[in-house]
Amino acid sequence: MSYTPLSRNQIAWRAAQDLEDGMIVNLGLGMPVLCANYRPEGREVLLQSENGVLGVGPVAQGEEADRDLTDAGSQLITLIPGASVFSSAESFAMIRGGHIDVTLLGGFEVASNGDLANWDADMPGKGPLIGGAMDLAVGAREVRIMMQHTTKAGGPRLLEKCRYKLTAPACVNRVYTDLAVVEVTLTGFLVREVLKGLSREELQAKTGAMLKFADDCGVLKPPAL
Amino acid sequence: MIDKRVSSVEEALAGLGDGAAVMFGGFGGAGLAVNLIRALAALPAKDLTVISNSVRFLEDYGPALFEQKRVKHAVASAARSRGSASGISELQLQDGTLTLDISPQGSFAERIRAGGAGIPAFYTPTSVGTPVAEGKEHREFGGKMCVLETALTADFTLMRAERADRYGNLSFRGTQMNFGKEMAAAAKCTVVEVTQILDDLLPTAEIHVPGAYVQRVIQLADGRDV
Numbered sequence: 518m519s520y521t522p523l524s525r526n527q528i529a530w531r532a533a534q535d536l537e538d539g540m541i542v543n544l545g546l547g548m549p550v551l552c553a554n555y556r557p558e559g560r561e562v563l564l565q566s567e568n569g570v571l572g573v574g575p576v577a578q579g580e581e582a583d584r585d586l587t588d589a590g591s592q593l594i595t596l597i598p599g600a601s602v603f604s605s606a607e608s609f610a611m612i613r614g615g616h617i618d619v620t621l622l623g624g625f626e627v628a629s630n631g632d633l634a635n636w637d638a639d640m641p642g643k644g645p646l647i648g649g650a651m652d653l654a655v656g657a658r659e660v661r662i663m664m665q666h667t668t669k670a671g672g673p674r675l676l677e678k679c680r681y682k683l684t685a686p687a688c689v690n691r692v693y694t695d696l697a698v699v700e701v702t703l704t705g706f707l708v709r710e711v712l713k714g715l716s717r718e719e720l721q722a723k724t725g726a727m728l729k730f731a732d733d734c735g736v737l738k739p740p741a742l
Numbered sequence: 743m744i745d746k747r748v749s750s751v752e753e754a755l756a757g758l759g760d761g762a763a764v765m766f767g768g769f770g771g772a773g774l775a776v777n778l779i780r781a782l783a784a785l786p787a788k789d790l791t792v793i794s795n796s797v798r799f800l801e802d803y804g805p806a807l808f809e810q811k812r813v814k815h816a817v818a819s820a821a822r823s824r825g826s827a828s829g830i831s832e833l834q835l836q837d838g839t840l841t842l843d844i845s846p847q848g849s850f851a852e853r854i855r856a857g858g859a860g861i862p863a864f865y866t867p868t869s870v871g872t873p874v875a876e877g878k879e880h881r882e883f884g885g886k887m888c889v890l891e892t893a894l895t896a897d898f899t900l901m902r903a904e905r906a907d908r909y910g911n912l913s914f915r916g917t918q919m920n921f922g923k924e925m926a927a928a929a930k931c932t933v934v935e936v937t938q939i940l941d942d943l944l945p946t947a948e949i950h951v952p953g954a955y956v957q958r959v960i961q962l963a964d965g966r967d968v
Contacts, residue, residue, distance in 0.1 A: 567847065568769040568920050584771055584966065585904075585916030591770030602916070604923040605769065605795070606855040609848030613868065642828040644797070644821035644835055645844050652848030652868045686871035 520714030522695035526742040528663050530555040532621055532693045535661070536562045543567065543612065543653055545622035546590045548663045552621055555742075565617055567649040569608045572600025589649065609649070613656040620657035622650060624664040624692070626679040629705040629726040631689040633662065634681035654685035666694035666723055673725030675699065675706060696720060698737060705729065710737040746910040746959050747939055751781035754933050754960045758898050759787050765854065765894075765929055766794040767901030767922030773914070775935045776965035778900040779803040788812040793894055795850060795921055796820040797831050803965075805830060811839050817894060819847040844874065849891050851921060856893035858927025858955070863892045899929035902964075903951070906936040910956030911949045919950060926955035935962045 523531065529551035536542055536552070538560040544550045553575070556562050564573040566588040573588055574595035582593040596602075603611075611617065626634040636650050654660055667673055675692065691709075692699045697720055698710040708730045711720055721728050748754050755778065758764070764782070768774030783804030790813045794800055797818050800807060807813050808830040816831070821842050823829020834840035845853065846868045856864055865888035869875040879890040901922035904915040912926070912934060926932045932955055939961045 568772075568917055570917060583916055584964075585773075585918050587770035587772050587917055589769075602914075602919065605847070605851040605920045606924045609851050613848055613866065640826075642832060642836070643826075644823065644829075644832045644842070646820040646822040647844060647846050647874065648819055649847040651846035651872065651874070655868045655870075656848070683872045685869075 518714040518716070520712050522666075522712065523737070523739060524742060526551060527739040528693050528695055530739045530742055531698065531737065532661060532663055533557065536560065536619065538562070540618040541565055541571070541616065543617050543620040543657065545620065545650065545653070547623045549621040549623060550588070550590060550592070565608070565611065566594075567605070567608050567612065567653070569603045569605055570594070570596070570600060571603075571611070572597045574600070609652050612649070612652050615656060615658060617653070617657040619659045619661060620653040621661050621663055622653060624662040624674070625681050626674050626676055627662055627664075627689050627692050627701070628676050628679045629701070631687040631701040632679050633660065633684045633689050634679040635662070635684050637682040639681070650684050654688040659690045660688045661691045661693065662689055663693045666696040671723075673723060676725035696723065696737075699728070700731075707731055708734055710735045713738045744953075745908045746953070746956060747908055748958045748960050751777065751960065754778060754935075754958050755781055755785060757931065758782065758785065761789045762787060762898060763791040763793065763896040765896040765899040765925040766792065766800065767899065767920065767925050768799055769795060769917065769920040771799070771966055772916055773902050773918035773920050773922045774799055774803075774966070775900040775902045775933075776803050777935050777962045778933060780965065782900065783807050789814050791815040791817070793817040793854070793896055795847060798823055798829070801829055801831055808834055808840075813840060815841045815843070817843040817845065817850070819845055819850045845891070846874065851924065853891055853894040854921065854928045855924040857895040858924055861893060863890050865890055894928060896925075896929040897931060899925040899932040901925060901932070901934050903934050903936050905938045905940060905944060906934060906956070906959040907940045907943045907953075909943060910953030910959055911944045912936070912951035912956060913944055913948045914950050923951055926951050931957045933958045933960070935960050937961070937964065
């Protein structure tokens, strides 16, 4: 059988389906912010941005764009009714204090014990950039990672042990990739969904740690986006 | 009579000399004191310590600070220049003329809050188990391992708000507040550029930063071009 890996938008769609009514969610830079476009209808999900916003609205269009109103990715945003704005110190108190239900973050590598590496990929000549990832990984009640299942060269990014510098140890609960939805459990990776047309053996071959498959393991099949 | 208004950038930065530690408010350009950064870059002050969430914005508006190697130490959560080639601050990091204290953004913000609040240090779980925590004092609280982070203070804070009054009260718009609110309290001399200084005093409910934390306010148009 043949298969087509999920696009970035499709990974975002899949991750967004698991956001529940009433949740406060922080979306990381890159792929995670795309989830805002795919929140299921009828669910109120409040988006927090670590530069100090609770109630981030859609990206600003045309004349509504205001250079003094940005999200953590420096995109010009709008606010929803009922949004609040506060300082960075308060924003991270909110994050560290356990008031964020879910953070969706990008990742370079995730280990089978939940270790996360997503801040330093040893870029030659470039300085370090931590940003808010370490605080979010430690403080959010659930940490969900969105990333490609393998590197550009085809090497695994779900591993026994991360090779890059850690963002936080044992913090990841779930990983959405272009090939699968994987839970991190006390006994390692547990696959919840496998991409349509991809065999379990093929998925295992693209993974650097042992995979277990849930009894009710489903098919990952997003709409065309 | 209390009057913190100044009318020139020279007055605004008076006393900022060699060896000063300077905090910079701003995130994504909001709350960034572009005019004051340009004015600082035009001064001769050297051996500076800069405390800014991201070093990149200082490069954008005050490149001379790095080109002339006048910054010797940076405290930041992001020290990556634009583009894939090394920027001027990254070259300084490589040749060792600039040292860096890199903090997770939440620890960075809390270190500043602590500095302004008279708390010399605090424990946080953030960064435990990562290279950033190496060499820092560790202690367990309630089964959770934490690292000791020290407070940050400065000689000057340079930041932007929307409105001010002669008491030094500040009001922000949008997401301008970010690091500025706590940086105002953490510096001996906080200088704020604003779009408007009111003739009257700000209405109480609109004051985001009490004037006690602010020493100088100057009315200057938004200077951003990036």
